[in-house]
Amino acid sequence: xxxxxxxxxxxxxxxxxxxxxxxxxxxxxxxxxxxxxxxxxxxxxxxxxxxxxxxxxxxxxxxxxxxxxxxxxxxxxxxxxxxxxxxxxxxxxxxxxxxxxxxxxxxxxxxxxxxxxxxxxxxxxxxxxxxxxxxxxxxxxxxxxxxxxxxxxxxxxxxxxxxxx
Amino acid sequence: xxxxxxxxxxxxxxxxxxxxxxxxxxxxxxxxxxxxxxxxxxxxxxxxxxxxxxxxxxxxxxxxxxxxxxxxxxxxxxxxxxxxxxxxxxxxxxxxxxxxxxxxxxxxxxxxxxxxxxxxxxxxxxxxxxxxxxxxxxxxxxxxxxxxxxxxxxxxxxxxxxxxx
Numbered sequence: 001x002x003x004x005x006x007x008x009x010x011x012x013x014x015x016x017x018x019x020x021x022x023x024x025x026x027x028x029x030x031x032x033x034x035x036x037x038x039x040x041x042x043x044x045x046x047x048x049x050x051x052x053x054x055x056x057x058x059x060x061x062x063x064x065x066x067x068x069x070x071x072x073x074x075x076x077x078x079x080x081x082x083x084x085x086x087x088x089x090x091x092x093x094x095x096x097x098x099x100x101x102x103x104x105x106x107x108x109x110x111x112x113x114x115x116x117x118x119x120x121x122x123x124x125x126x127x128x129x130x131x132x133x134x135x136x137x138x139x140x141x142x143x144x145x146x147x148x149x150x151x152x153x154x155x156x157x158x159x160x161x162x163x164x165x
Numbered sequence: 166x167x168x169x170x171x172x173x174x175x176x177x178x179x180x181x182x183x184x185x186x187x188x189x190x191x192x193x194x195x196x197x198x199x200x201x202x203x204x205x206x207x208x209x210x211x212x213x214x215x216x217x218x219x220x221x222x223x224x225x226x227x228x229x230x231x232x233x234x235x236x237x238x239x240x241x242x243x244x245x246x247x248x249x250x251x252x253x254x255x256x257x258x259x260x261x262x263x264x265x266x267x268x269x270x271x272x273x274x275x276x277x278x279x280x281x282x283x284x285x286x287x288x289x290x291x292x293x294x295x296x297x298x299x300x301x302x303x304x305x306x307x308x309x310x311x312x313x314x315x316x317x318x319x320x321x322x323x324x325x326x327x328x329x330x
Contacts (some may be wrong), residue, residue, distance in 0.1 A: 026241070033243030074286050076191075077314045078198030078323060115320075118309060120285065121239050142307020142325045144283060149242040155280075158243060160307045160325060 005100050010057040010067065015044050017064035018057060021089040022047060029151050031129070032085070033121045033158075052079070054108065058101060065092035068101045070108055073118045081162075082114040098129070102136050109165055116164040123148040124157040138163040170265050175222040175232060180209050182229035183222060186254040187212060194316045196294070197250070198286045198323075217244070219273065223266060230257035233266045235273055238283045246327075247279040263294070267301050274330055281329040288313040289322040303328040 010018060019040050026043070029036040034046075047069055049055045058066035066088040073083035084105045088097045109117050119138070122129060125148070130140075138161040147158030175183060184205050191208070194201040199211075212234055214220045223231035231253040238248035249270045253262045274282050284303070287294060290313070295305075303326040312323030 029242055033239035033241050035241040035244075038241075074198035074312075074323075076198050076200040076203075077194055077288070077316075078286055078312055079200075080314060080320075081309060081312050081323075115311065116309075118312070121243055123242070141309065144246060144281075144306065144327060145329065146280065147239075147243055147246050147283070149245060151242075155245075158239075158246075162309055164310065 004060055005065070005097065006059045007056050007104055008059070010048060010055040012044070012048060014057050014064075015040075015048065018047065018055075018067045019043065021064065021067055021087050024090060025087050031123055031126050033148070052112075054112075056101070056104065056108075058097060060092065060097075065089050066097045066101055068105055070105050070112075072114075073120070080113070080115045082109045082112070082117045083120065084109070084117055098132055099136070102132065106136070106163070106165065114165055116162055119159070119161040121148070122159040122161055123150065124159050125150050125153050130159065130161075133161050133163075136163070169225055170230070170262065171224045172221050172269055173224070175213060175220040177209070177213060179222050179229075180205075180213065183212065183220075183232045184208065186229065186232055186252050189255060190252050196288055196291045198313070217277075219277075221266070221269065221273075223262060225257065225262075230254050231262045231266055233270055235270050235277075237279075238285070245278070245280045247274045247277070247282045248285065249274070249282055263297055264301070267297065271301070271328070271330065279330055281327055284324070284326040286313070287324040287326055288315065289324050290315050290318050295324065295326075298326050298328075301328070 026034045053071035055069045068086040070084045072079040073081045086101045141162045142160035144158040146155035191199045218236035220234045233251040237244040238246045251266045306327045307325035309323040311320035
């Protein structure tokens with residue numbers, strides 16, 4: 001499936017395609033540290049590119065299946081390390097879309113001159129994502145004890161992950 | 166000296182007192198991951214309170230000597246862990262202002278119901294701050310290799326620190 005994927009930079013015109021994926025994932029409250037009640041307008045402001053950020057839309061046969069956001073993780077003296085966030089719509093999961101997006105972001109980040117990619121907040125309960133990131137060369141460099149309040153599991157650890165480029 | 170300190174919540178009217186401290190520290194580029202060229206207006210937007218944030222001004226005999234900012238470190242399912250940033254004007258350093266601010270913030274964070282405080286980006290070269298945080302019960306829970314570009318020392322590690330409340 002991943003071979004049929006098309007990546008293109010997202011613009012404001014793509015928000016109606018991105019929002020259902022974004023909203024489904026954030027409203028579930030079990031993977032991302034966004035407010036689950038975040039509305040479309042605020043989400044668009046956070047997710048679509050501004051400054052050094054870039055946002056990608058991933059399509060399969062013209063249908064939106066995923067999106068990711070790449071930006072500096074810190075400003076100023078920390079801006080040489082990137083941060084990335086990935087979202088795959090539930091209908092497309094288990095077919096390599098997430099892996100393809102991470103691989104794409106590694107290339108993009110290297111091309112942009114970043115020296116590494118850092119994830120600040122990976123819920124340890126998100127075992128699929130943790131395994132995928134490990135497979136792709138990310139190491140867990142830190143653990144915030146009980147840093148994520150999972151809707152069913154309660155307080156679980158929040159992982160900080162990093163891969164150099 | 167710390168005994169003569171007065172803490173009060175900062176408002177927009179206090180920005181002229183805070184900005185010289187903020188600017189001096191950020192422009193030096195050797196401790197904070199803000200853009201050293203950040204202007205007054207943007208700094209005010211980031212530093213003064215909005216939402217669940219709170220910002221404190223610390224005065225000694227009516228003169229501003231320090232400021233700190235307390236906010237959720239993440240949103241949604243991560244909002245129970247606080248983030249805090251502290252700044253002490255150069256003229257007042259070495260007299261316990263920083264320590265008094267950290268201690269004050271620990272009380273404020275606990276009163277606000279946070280379960281811990283996390284620092285995302287402590288330059289390892291900032292040995293005074295690292296020692297102070299360790300003294301006050303923070304542990305280094307993660308290290309971003311070369312995550313901070315120090316103006317003289319080049320790439321140094323960026324520490325992630327945490328203390329439960």
